[in-house]
Amino acid sequence: MVFAVLQRIGQMIFVMFGISALVFLIFFATPGSDPAARLAGRNASPETVEAVRKEFGFDRPLPVQYAIMMKRLFITQDLTSFVNRGYKIVPAVASAAPVTLSLVAGAAILWLIGGVFVGVVAALTRDSWIDRGLMALALIGVSMPVYWLGEVMNLVTQSRFHDTWLFSWVPALGYKPLLVDPVGWFKTLIIPWFTLAVLYIGIYGRVLRANLVEAYQEDFIRTARAKGLSPARVMIRHALRTSLIPFVTMFGLDFGVLVGGAALLTEVVFSLNGVGRLTYQALLNLDLPMILGTVMYASFFVVLANALVDVVYVLIDPRVRAD
Amino acid sequence: MEQKDKPILLDVDGLSVSFATDRGPVRAVSDVSFRVHEGEILSIVGESGSGKSVTLLSLLGLHDRKTTQVQGAVSFRGQHLLDLPASRMRAIRGKEIGLISQDPMTALTPVYTIGWQIAEQIRAHEAISARAARKRAIELLGEVGLSNPGEAVDRYPHQLSGGMRQRAVIAMALSCNPALLVADEPTTALDVTVQAQVLDLILRLRKDFGSAIILITHDMGVVAEVADEVAVMYAGRIVERGRTEQLFSAPMHPYTWGLMASIPPLSGARLPRLRSIPGMPPTPETIPPGCGFAPRCAFVQPACAEPPPLHRAGDQAALCIIDDTERPALRRAALPLEETP
Numbered sequence: 001m002v003f004a005v006l007q008r009i010g011q012m013i014f015v016m017f018g019i020s021a022l023v024f025l026i027f028f029a030t031p032g033s034d035p036a037a038r039l040a041g042r043n044a045s046p047e048t049v050e051a052v053r054k055e056f057g058f059d060r061p062l063p064v065q066y067a068i069m070m071k072r073l074f075i076t077q078d079l080t081s082f083v084n085r086g087y088k089i090v091p092a093v094a095s096a097a098p099v100t101l102s103l104v105a106g107a108a109i110l111w112l113i114g115g116v117f118v119g120v121v122a123a124l125t126r127d128s129w130i131d132r133g134l135m136a137l138a139l140i141g142v143s144m145p146v147y148w149l150g151e152v153m154n155l156v157t158q159s160r161f162h163d164t165w166l167f168s169w170v171p172a173l174g175y176k177p178l179l180v181d182p183v184g185w186f187k188t189l190i191i192p193w194f195t196l197a198v199l200y201i202g203i204y205g206r207v208l209r210a211n212l213v214e215a216y217q218e219d220f221i222r223t224a225r226a227k228g229l230s231p232a233r234v235m236i237r238h239a240l241r242t243s244l245i246p247f248v249t250m251f252g253l254d255f256g257v258l259v260g261g262a263a264l265l266t267e268v269v270f271s272l273n274g275v276g277r278l279t280y281q282a283l284l285n286l287d288l289p290m291i292l293g294t295v296m297y298a299s300f301f302v303v304l305a306n307a308l309v310d311v312v313y314v315l316i317d318p319r320v321r322a323d
Numbered sequence: 324m325e326q327k328d329k330p331i332l333l334d335v336d337g338l339s340v341s342f343a344t345d346r347g348p349v350r351a352v353s354d355v356s357f358r359v360h361e362g363e364i365l366s367i368v369g370e371s372g373s374g375k376s377v378t379l380l381s382l383l384g385l386h387d388r389k390t391t392q393v394q395g396a397v398s399f400r401g402q403h404l405l406d407l408p409a410s411r412m413r414a415i416r417g418k419e420i421g422l423i424s425q426d427p428m429t430a431l432t433p434v435y436t437i438g439w440q441i442a443e444q445i446r447a448h449e450a451i452s453a454r455a456a457r458k459r460a461i462e463l464l465g466e467v468g469l470s471n472p473g474e475a476v477d478r479y480p481h482q483l484s485g486g487m488r489q490r491a492v493i494a495m496a497l498s499c500n501p502a503l504l505v506a507d508e509p510t511t512a513l514d515v516t517v518q519a520q521v522l523d524l525i526l527r528l529r530k531d532f533g534s535a536i537i538l539i540t541h542d543m544g545v546v547a548e549v550a551d552e553v554a555v556m557y558a559g560r561i562v563e564r565g566r567t568e569q570l571f572s573a574p575m576h577p578y579t580w581g582l583m584a585s586i587p588p589l590s591g592a593r594l595p596r597l598r599s600i601p602g603m604p605p606t607p608e609t610i611p612p613g614c615g616f617a618p619r620c621a622f623v624q625p626a627c628a629e630p631p632p633l634h635r636a637g638d639q640a641a642l643c644i645i646d647d648t649e650r651p652a653l654r655r656a657a658l659p660l661e662e663t664p
Contacts, residue, residue: 127389219429225385226424227444227495228417231409237443238432317434318479 012303019299020292024066027288038286039082056082073293083285089293092278097297099175100274103266104258106189107196112251114201116240119208124235126213134205141202150195150269157191173271192270196263200254204247211243218242241316248312256305260298332503332535333359333382338395340374340381340559342607348392351377351607352559355395359503359552364529364536366550366567368543368582370604374559375539376425379505383420384412400502418448421496421534423506427488427513431480437464437491438476445498463494466531467524486517493524497532504534510545522549543582547571555579558605558615565639575634575641575650578616580657614644622653 028035036053037044044052053059057068072079073089081087118138122131157167169187176184215221216239224238264276275294282290313320340352352374359365367375380386381393382404397404399420404412416422424430431440441463442456451459457476464472467490480488489509496504506525510518526549529536540546546553547567554564555578563576574580581600588594602619611617617627624644631642645653 219424219426220432222380222385223422223424223430223492223495224432226383226416226422228413228415228447229443230413230447233447241434242432319433319481 008303008307012300012307015303016296016299019295020070021066023292023295024069024288025062027286027291028062035286035288069289069292073289073296079289079293081282081287081290083287083290089289092290093275093293093297096273096275096278098177099272100259100261100263100267100276102175102178102185102189103192103196103272103274104255104263106193107200107258107263108251108255110193110197111200111204114197115204115208115247118201118205119212120235120240122205122209123212123216123239124231131209135209138202138205141198142206144198145265146195146199147265147269149198150192150266153191153195154269175272175274192266192272195269196258196266204250207250208243208247211246212239215239215243244316245313248309248316252305252309252312253302256302257298259301259305261294329360329362331358332361332363332400333537334396334398335378335382336396336398338378338382338393338397340377340386340394341392343390343392344608346608349607350559350610352381355556355559355561357552357554357561357564359535359537361502362529362533362535363551364538364549365552365554366538366540366546367554367556367561368540368546369556370541372604372606373556374607375556376507378556379507379537379539383416383422383505384409385416385422414448417444417501418499419501420503420505421499421501423489423493423496423504423509425508425511427485427492430492431488433480436477436479437483437488437495438478441476441491441495441498444495448499459498460494463498464491466497466528467491467494468520469494485513486520489513489517489521490524493521493528497528497534500532501534504529504536505539506536507539508541509538510540510542525549543586555582558610559607560615560642562616562643563639563641565637569637569639573636573639574654574658575636575639575645576616576643577620577622577645577653577657579641580654581619584658614642621657 034049036049036056036058039056040049040052057065060068069079077088077090079089081089081092118134122134125131154173157170158173161167162170170191171184171187174188176188178185212235220242221234221238224234229237259275261274261276261279263274264280266272267274267276268280275297278290279294279298281287282294335358336356338352338355339350341348341350355374355378357365357367367378369375377386381391382397384404384407386393393405395405399415402411402415404415407415431437435443438457438460441460442453445451445456445459446453449456461472461476464475469475469487469490475483475487475491480491483491489512493509504525509525510521513521522545525536525538528534538545538550550567552564553567553570554561555570555576556562557578563570563574563579565575570579571583574583578600581598584598585600587597600619605611605615605618611628612630613628614620614631617623620627622645626644631644634641634643634646636647
């Protein structure tokens, strides 16, 4: 167990080092790009460019620059933005992370419940109109772009029907911290959660249904039925339990990526200043310290989510356990 | 025979099973009738695809209701199984009728210990505590000959060998003392040495638990060894049935002759090639309207295009046109080894 944890930490450090080095090199090694000229802005005089180069330390060797940047990011934590001078990276990421985590965690709960529900009900009523209807809805959910759905939700809840009893409770867009205003936190996030979850409910429901239908062809399902178990117990204890592995694998990947910033579109549509938005703005400005900060944060969560998936594997499938 | 006096446990009368396919319903089992007396072993013999498993699964209600149509009457201890509501059927399955399935490698749910799975069945039918169910599971695993039942009870299926898994499956089927045990080719997926052990086990358990057994197999050797009654199935019909001794000493149907001719002889000169029945068994779509075996039969007559008559000889009966006067001569032609004993 201790060894497995150490192995994971080692893996995480390796991944994070690799990604940071890659991001760093792309920034400097993109052909025809001189970071000093870019930061100095268009039509800057050569003297200004030279001054910027000296000020940002771009005249020093790359490995030295990399080491200094990593030191200021992780150890002294006083790394500042190239674009907004004096804007510190670590506090910026730390204040954006709870927004993204709140958004993604809530949506994840919704889509896990929704996905299991859709998959199980569709598999139990296979080939009936309930199954077909659910699968059609799931396909619609998968096909709707999240930014479009989000804007429609905003249009409905913030504008057209905001003054009716139905959506008068919906607060203005933006994030309210959980610890300061839990009710406000919940109210502002419920619509973004739903919007983000719709796509994943569709995907997970369809995948789970396919796995369950396959599981019902297995001999052990026949054994379970021959034992005289109720259909619900056959489904939940025998079919669902053995069909969860692809589900968990997908969840680990999706959750890690979303927490790492892939919920950008949802964040932008609902004016949530999360990590996705932070990354997006840093990319627009070519703000290397901020890009590095957010990418480090994202890779940390991707690796963490995969480590958790491995733990869940061991819990749900004894065949994975080494004995 | 003493078993004749025992009450009838299962009475299957005119059971037919059809599958819905893209080209309309296809009949896989037609007009199958048999009886099982309490404590008796009935063996259903036939090639793959002859409808043996389909027959048993449909009378247990384990068929896919959407695609399978079952007709006929099945009476188990006076209850008509085919008409029972699903909840009553569940109370019978696993408690009064146990199923041992063909492949122990896939018959157990991989994510639970075998003790958990046995206890699950016991607790589905009896109101006992988890602890008592576990204790019973350990006892059952001991009964079926696992050497260390207290340890095996916490093993997962993948940690056991094929023979041990099949023993666990048998223990599970026996867990509620069923009156009838349905064994669907219980030894086919096992090594030959393990096969013999498992057969001995089933025979011993019949003595200890008193269950009647329906044993599906395609192995005539197994049949001769364990069965009281035999039903030979071909192309969805029972073509011959009778007491085991009678059926082996004087088989009536050419298909049974073919099955018996394919057993290697123990004495005499070694055959260069075992005899086999030429051709392939028909799929449910291609079963001819008359005698199903006619296309492969060496003694086929023009009259075989019509449904064959039922000939009886005591307890034995066969669906074949060949009558009592010509049968012995034809049988000698088909089974030349028969004279040696």
